[in-house]
Amino acid sequence: MARPNDEVEALLREYADLIAITGGDAFRARAYEKAARSIGGYPADVSHLDAEGLREIPNVGRSIADKVLEYLRTGRIALVEERRARIPAGVRELIRIPTLGPKKALRLYEDLHVSSVDELASAIEADALADLRGFGEKTQDNIRHGIELLRRAGSRIPLSAALETAEEIVGELSRVTGCRRCAYAGSLRRMRETVGDLDVLVAAERSAPFMAALCDLPATAEVVARGTKKTSVRTAGGLQVDLRVLPPASWGAGLQYFTGSKAHNIRTRTIAVHQGLKLSEYGLFDAGSGRSLASRTEEEVYARLGLPWIPPTLREDRGEIEAALRGELPEVVTERDIRGDLHTHTDLTDGLAPLEQMVEAAAARGYAYYAVTDHAPDLYMQRMTDEKILAQRERLRELDGVHHGMRLLHGTELNIGPEGDVDWPEDFLAGFDLCVASLHSHFDQDRAALTRRLVRACENPYVHVIGHPTTRLIGRRPGVDADWDAVFAACARTGTALEVNAQPDRLDLCDEDILRARDHGVRFAVNTDAHSVRQLAHLRYGVGTAQRGWLTREDVINAWPLSRLRRFLRGG
Structure with missing residues (x-):
């Protein structure tokens, strides 16, 4: 089921971790991480490429290409096997814990003989880490939370x-x-x-x-x-x-029965009971006579219960039954409603494809408009300069409207600094069509500082969207600790949209945060944060998350016509 690209990506990432654990060259580990990412995002199936074709993938040199070919030929990479043999299995288990890096995992094994997640949890509770340098109270809290994340994810x-x-x-x-x-x-x-x-x-x-x-x-x-x-x-x-x-005649009832959450299904069955009916995966029946009343379609089943069809993404018993009964069920946003992507990257910074390829791929998706938002200079490893971003703007203007009339917006992803400041002075920011601002560092600030930082970014007149707001990585990194109601209120007050980031490991904001923010009157942007052509298709995950947060076309700025979007970006 997994694409060969995904298998190779996972193996190269593991090798990078193994290099780090054994004290290998950090630059070499980083090279394997970058190659893994490039292969994972590459649109073509790597199993169909020869050595020359593999070396055309960004960040893949001769040595890495040879290892990929070795894996595709034999199902293993000898150097990875050798590194695995040098690392105790317990250490490899420990590095699965979010927030626990490879070097700390090795120290725990060597100094305390900790070799499993359960042993580490017990060691923390017994205060056995207190005398280890670099394992202060805050580090232990982070590890404890990482263990909780790992256990919560389980086999999901x-x-x-x-x-x-x-x-x-x-x-x-x-x-x-x-x-x-x-x-x-x-x-x-x-x-x-x-x-x-x-x-x-x-x-x-x-x-x-x-x-x-x-x-x-x-x-x-x-x-x-x-x-x-x-x-x-x-x-x-x-x-x-x-x-x-x-049975074909029971299709609708079965689909309804096996789709809803347990709580949603209890509600629908309760409604049925109150009407003298019985609802099962085979149909809706009269409880007395056993006569089938509805079963072929979901619409039929819901209608017989006195309800409109409820979108699957809403079936969580979070008020959808009550809204349906009142005739107030939202018409949730769909993928077809999205007119353009407002957060994407090219190989000018950390993307994998050049500007022209990203634009062409976006046009192929039928977008009316499309924004390129490469990283700003404060994310220093991307080596952005004023000259580079202005040259990109000039090329973007040349491409504007060339592909099926799709309009192009030149933007940037700014970094929200520790005090809430962003890259570039105001006169330079004024030249962008769109600015996304995101947290990329200093995640460990206290709640008050993080809240001030985010609110200040919202108050910047040149910031239009807060990107991946909580910074979470599902199962790997928790979201930052901020007063989110204060942040949501600031977004509503300043007219700053919050992103629903469609990257599958982010989905940030999550559905529950979207529901809270929506109550404050916030607008949203459902973006892919695509770093490759293939990732433009991740939009479906962001739209699904937006639906779970009850968002409609009216709530989502990139479901609006371009003229209305431009008014929003101008603060109108």
Whole structure:
């Protein structure tokens, strides 16, 4: 199921970690990290490339290309195996903990003989780290929180990986003779940020061919249980897939039943009971006579309960039933509503593709407008200069309108400094069409300082959008500790939009924060923060998160026509 690019990316990232753990050259480790990122974002399948083709990928030199070819040929890289053998398994387990770096993990192993996550948790509770240099109270708090994040994630996998697997399985099963309908359901259809297992439904007269097909898929590593109504398998990536085959007449009821959260389904079943009905995966029935009243479509089932169809992303029992009964269910924003992407990068800074390729790919998506927002100079490793950004602006103006009339906006992603200041003086900022401002450092400031910092950025008249506001990385880094209600109020007051960052490991703001910010009257921008052509397609994850936050076209500035967006950017 995983793309060869993703497999190679994971292996090269692991090698970079192993270099760091063993005290290897930091620049070499960084080179492997950059190559991993480039390969992961490369649009072509690396398994189809030769050495010359691999070396055309940014940051991939001869040595790394040779290692990639070795992996594609043998399924392993000898140097990685050698490094693994030098590192105790316990240390490799410890570096899975968010906030705990490889050097600290090695010290814990060598000084305290800690070799597992549970042992480290016990050592912290026993105050055994107190005498270790570099493991002060704040560091221990961060590690403790990292352990909580790791345990909370458990065996859950990211939305993007689950969706990719689900679409492959649905595609395969849809080709089996006798398939009338096939779809995924459950938390994936609700677009939750992580997925514990995968629910796949098929509508067919006979179940046996589909159960056999699932068990025989190349991605199936283990058959957990096989039956006539339900079969469960586990993929090589550890994801459990539960397949249920329903009679075609029950398709709508089954899809409704297996999509909603437990709480949402309790509410719909309660409504049914109060009407003298019984709701199950097979249909909505009269409780007395057993006569089927609705089952073929979800719309039919909801209508018989006295409700409009409720979008899957809202089915969490967070007020959607009450809103539906009042006729106030939002018409949530869709991917088709998004007219342009307002946060993207090119190879001028840390992107993988040149400006021309990114613009062409954006136009192919049918956008009306598109913004390029490369990093500003305070993110020093990107080596941005005034001359570079102005040259990019000139080239962007040349390309404006060339591709299907798509209009181009020249922007930048500014860095919000420790005091809330941003890169470049005001007279220089005035030349940009759009400025996104984001936190990239000093995440450990206290709550009051972080709040002041974010509010000051909102108050800057040249900042239009706060990018990936909480800075979280799902399962790896918690969001910063700020008074978010104060920040949301400042955004509403100053007319600064908050980003819903569509990168699958960010989805920042998350749905719960979106709901809170929306109550303050904040506007939003659903952006990909794309660093490659392939990442432009991540928009779907941002839109799903926006839907879970009940956002409509009116709430999202890049769902507006360009004329209205420009008025917003001018402060009008």
